[in-house]
Amino acid sequence: MFVAGDKTHLPLPSVGRERLRSGTVKPEIMLDFHTHRPHPDSIFNLPSGKAVLSAYSEFKYISAGIHPWNTEAATIEDYKALGELAKDDRIVAIGECGIDKLRGAELDKQKAVFIAHVALSEQLHKPLIIHCVKAYQEILALKRDLTPAQTWVIHGFRGNGILAKQLLDKDIRLSFGEKFNPDALKAVGAENLLIETDDSETPIEEIAANIASHFEDYSPEQIMEIATANALAVIKKQDTEYM
Numbered sequence: 279m280f281v282a283g284d285k286t287h288l289p290l291p292s293v294g295r296e297r298l299r300s301g302t303v304k305p306e307i308m309l310d311f312h313t314h315r316p317h318p319d320s321i322f323n324l325p326s327g328k329a330v331l332s333a334y335s336e337f338k339y340i341s342a343g344i345h346p347w348n349t350e351a352a353t354i355e356d357y358k359a360l361g362e363l364a365k366d367d368r369i370v371a372i373g374e375c376g377i378d379k380l381r382g383a384e385l386d387k388q389k390a391v392f393i394a395h396v397a398l399s400e401q402l403h404k405p406l407i408i409h410c411v412k413a414y415q416e417i418l419a420l421k422r423d424l425t426p427a428q429t430w431v432i433h434g435f436r437g438n439g440i441l442a443k444q445l446l447d448k449d450i451r452l453s454f455g456e457k458f459n460p461d462a463l464k465a466v467g468a469e470n471l472l473i474e475t476d477d478s479e480t481p482i483e484e485i486a487a488n489i490a491s492h493f494e495d496y497s498p499e500q501i502m503e504i505a506t507a508n509a510l511a512v513i514k515k516q517d518t519e520y521m
């Protein structure tokens with residue numbers, strides 16, 4: 279299913295202290311890794327259904343996918359439309375997509391829709407933004423079986439530190455929002471953070487400051503800088519506009 283010769287796993291993009299010292303990213307601008315609330319400094323998740331890119335001309339970075347909650351009604355036509363839409367340069371990630379055992383279609387259909395998103399992510403060389411509810415073992419098994427080359431990010435991660443480690447060990451990245459388990463933050467480490475608002479009304483800066491309060495060695499500005507640089511690295515964009 280996947281493109282041959284594209285299996286090289288790149289090291290996890292991470293900026294760390296070296297990069298911080300060089301001051302390449304403006305700390306006052308924070309790139310929100312995943313949001314449903316339109317604001318320009320974000321990877322904006324296109325609403326499902328008949329959303330058209332032209333309605334969002336002011337957004338540079340957009341993600342598109344079939345949300346697990348919408349899998350019940352999803353048809354092959356929806357998937358074809360997504361495939362066309364996702365070719366656009368402004369679509370920088372595929373998703374959110376994933377598996378939710380509490381909502382959406384029955385498990386087999388959710389899995390099939392998710393696998394279709396993985397295929398798209400691999401074909402278009404764009405990372406995957408994953409919504410996962412009570413389906414971590416399924417996601418891990420699919421990661422093992424499909425051996426994707428593109429980065430997988432589980433967004434809005436609220437699991438514990440043990441689960442975080444298990445996912446990180448399999449090269450799955452985690453993005454944190456308003457609610458999270460501090461042990462999971464520690465397992466990920468400040469250098470690898472991705473931060474998002476999702477559908478929260480709390481500003482991204484406030485969420486970042488809350489996350490920063492769990493790390494002794496980092497100021498909120500540093501955490502914002504790291505998370506912005508990491509988000510840009512995941513979507514394979516230069517940070518020149520954030521300098």
Ligand SMILES: [Zn+2]
Pocket residue numbers: 312313314323374476477
């Ligand atoms: Zn979301």
